[in-house]
Amino acid sequence: MQITPQRTIPIETSLPLSSIHTSHNGLYSLASAPDRVLLLDNSRGKIVKTIMSKKYGASNAIFTLRQSLSSSKSTLPTSCIVSSCSINNESSISSHALRLLDISTDSFQRYFNGHKGQIISLLPSNNSLFGMDLFYSSSIDGTVKSWDSRIGNPLNSLSTNCSIPVIELDTSGTLLALYNNFTKTISILPLETFPKSIISEFSIPNLHQNEIVESLKWLSNGLLIINGKYTKLILNTFNGTIHTLNFQSNIEIISDDLFRSSSIDVSPNEDTVFLSDNGIISWDISTISISSTISKKIEPNYHQLLSSRIISTNPIQSSIITADNDITYSIIDY
Numbered sequence: 001m002q003i004t005p006q007r008t009i010p011i012e013t014s015l016p017l018s019s020i021h022t023s024h025n026g027l028y029s030l031a032s033a034p035d036r037v038l039l040l041d042n043s044r045g046k047i048v049k050t051i052m053s054k055k056y057g058a059s060n061a062i063f064t065l066r067q068s069l070s071s072s073k074s075t076l077p078t079s080c081i082v083s084s085c086s087i088n089n090e091s092s093i094s095s096h097a098l099r100l101l102d103i104s105t106d107s108f109q110r111y112f113n114g115h116k117g118q119i120i121s122l123l124p125s126n127n128s129l130f131g132m133d134l135f136y137s138s139s140i141d142g143t144v145k146s147w148d149s150r151i152g153n154p155l156n157s158l159s160t161n162c163s164i165p166v167i168e169l170d171t172s173g174t175l176l177a178l179y180n181n182f183t184k185t186i187s188i189l190p191l192e193t194f195p196k197s198i199i200s201e202f203s204i205p206n207l208h209q210n211e212i213v214e215s216l217k218w219l220s221n222g223l224l225i226i227n228g229k230y231t232k233l234i235l236n237t238f239n240g241t242i243h244t245l246n247f248q249s250n251i252e253i254i255s256d257d258l259f260r261s262s263s264i265d266v267s268p269n270e271d272t273v274f275l276s277d278n279g280i281i282s283w284d285i286s287t288i289s290i291s292s293t294i295s296k297k298i299e300p301n302y303h304q305l306l307s308s309r310i311i312s313t314n315p316i317q318s319s320i321i322t323a324d325n326d327i328t329y330s331i332i333d334y
Contacts, residue, residue, distance in 0.1 A: 001272065001301075002333040003280060003320060007045040009327040011038070017310055017323040018085070019060045024068035024126070026316025028077055030061040031323060034085050037061045039103060040321075042314060043073060045329045051106050056099065059085035060122040064149050066132035068124070078104055081112075081135055081149060083119035098122070098137060100149055114154045117141035121166055121215075127173025130191055136176065138165040144178060146194060158195030168216035168224070175199070177224055177237070179213045186224065186235060202240050207231050215263060219270045221290055227264040232275060236290060243296045245273060245283045267332060268315035276311035276322055 011017065015034045022029040022042070029040040034057045039049040060083040063071075071077040082099045098112035098119065117140035125134035133149040140163050145154040164181040169191075176194060178187045186202045189195065207213070207228050217225040218237075226233040232245035262277040271286035283298045308322035313332075320330045 001282070003330045004333060005328050005330045006319075007329045009045070009047060009329075011326050014325070016325050017327070018058075020310050020312040020321055020323055021060070021062045021124075022312055022314050022321070023063050023071055023077065024065065025071065026314045027073060028063070028071055029312065029314075029321060030063065030080055031310075031327060032058040032061040032082070034058065037080070037082055037101065038327075039077070040327070042317060042319070042321075042329075047327075048076065049103060051101065051103065053082065056082075056097070056108075057085035058082050059119060061101075062122050062124050062135065064124050064133050064135060065126060065128060066149075069132075076103065078102065079109070079149075081122065081124070082108075083122050083137070085118065096139065096141070098147070110149070110152055112147055112152055112154070114145055114157070115139040115141055115143065120164060121168070123167060123169050125173055125191075126169060126171070127191075130173060136167060136169070138167045138178075140164055144176075144195065146191075156195050158189075164212055166213050166216055168218050170218045170222075171220040175218075177216055177218060179204075179216060179226065181212055186226075186237075188237060200237070202235060202237070204233065204235070204242065206233055206242055206244065217264055217266060217273075219266060221270065223285070223288065223290070225264055225266070225273060227262065227275075229262075232264070232273075234273075234285065234288065236288075238290060239293055241293050241295055243285075243288055243298065245275075245285075245298050245300075247275065247277075247281050247283075247300050263310045263312075265311050265313045265320075267313060268318055274311050274313065274320065276308045278309060280308065280311065280320075280322065 019032045031038040037051045041048045067077045096115045099108045100110035121138040123136045138144045144158040146156045162180040162182040166179040168177045176189045188199045215227040224235045234243040273283045275281045310323040
């Protein structure tokens with residue numbers, strides 16, 4: 001496998017990008033930085049709009065399912081959900097609000113108040129049966145909430161008794177995985193009854209004592225990637241088997257983002273895991289069997305030194321977007 005950079009776009013800011021979210025049709029992506037949100041046209045590899053947000057900041061930005069499916073090559077997405085990252089006024093409600101951003105007018109149309117701390121995870125529903133406008137968030141206030149972008153108040157809220165809960169949805173959009181950084185457990189919740197029931201719970205003992213899990217990535221075969229700050233694991237959500245992705249970070253990343261120093265994603269065919277850790281590291285996970293209960297340690301089989309700490313794959317275009325203080329489009333060659 002080769003990753004070949006095709007185009008790099010400089011960003012006119014000294015603040016590093018903190019997230020990238022790609023629409024379901026692969027045509028557009030949102031990139032967020034502490035002072036702005038960028039709308040990217042992936043077909044042309046260019047920034048089509050920059051929306052400044054110096055007052056409230058932007059730590060995450062996502063399309064709802066409705067916006068993802070309604071956009072086309074000739075029709076830009078018209079809105080997105082943005083989480084604040086204002087750290088200068090940490091105690092104010094506005095510092096922790098989610099906002100509906102009208103991309104066409106550069107204005108915030110709705111505020112979603114409910115969290116009392118910085119947002120960690122922000123995820124759109126990927127199942128139309130649960131609503132085209134539904135999304136989920138977790139915060140350092142220890143809660144996980146579900147929202148409808150047409151309504152300002154949360155639909156439901158789950159208290160986790162954990163200061164850094166991290167969430168992820170499965171590819172069917174029917175299950176939610178919750179990592180509790182206090183108990184070091186993964187809970188699987190059905191979204192149909194959220195937040196009332198838990199299907200299963202797994203202990204994750206492989207992490208360092210005070211290690212924080214920064215993100216999760218759920219594959220269609222039931223494997224769940226756990227992106228710890230120092231440890232990278234794969235949990236089989238059917239039988240609880242845990243596999244280890246061995247690696248050694250070459251450079252300590254100094255980040256303005258309190259909760260994110262690296263990011264993780266998978267190739268379009270889900271046989272390779274990519275880690276962006278001031279470079280790109282990858283692991284071939286095609287040998288992991290869902291039916292096996294034998295844990296594996298997998299060595300990295302690819303390492304490309306590109307300066308980046310955010311990575312997002314685009315399954316529709318078989319491409320990778322990496323970002324830090326600039327944005328690079330790369331092609332995956334098998």
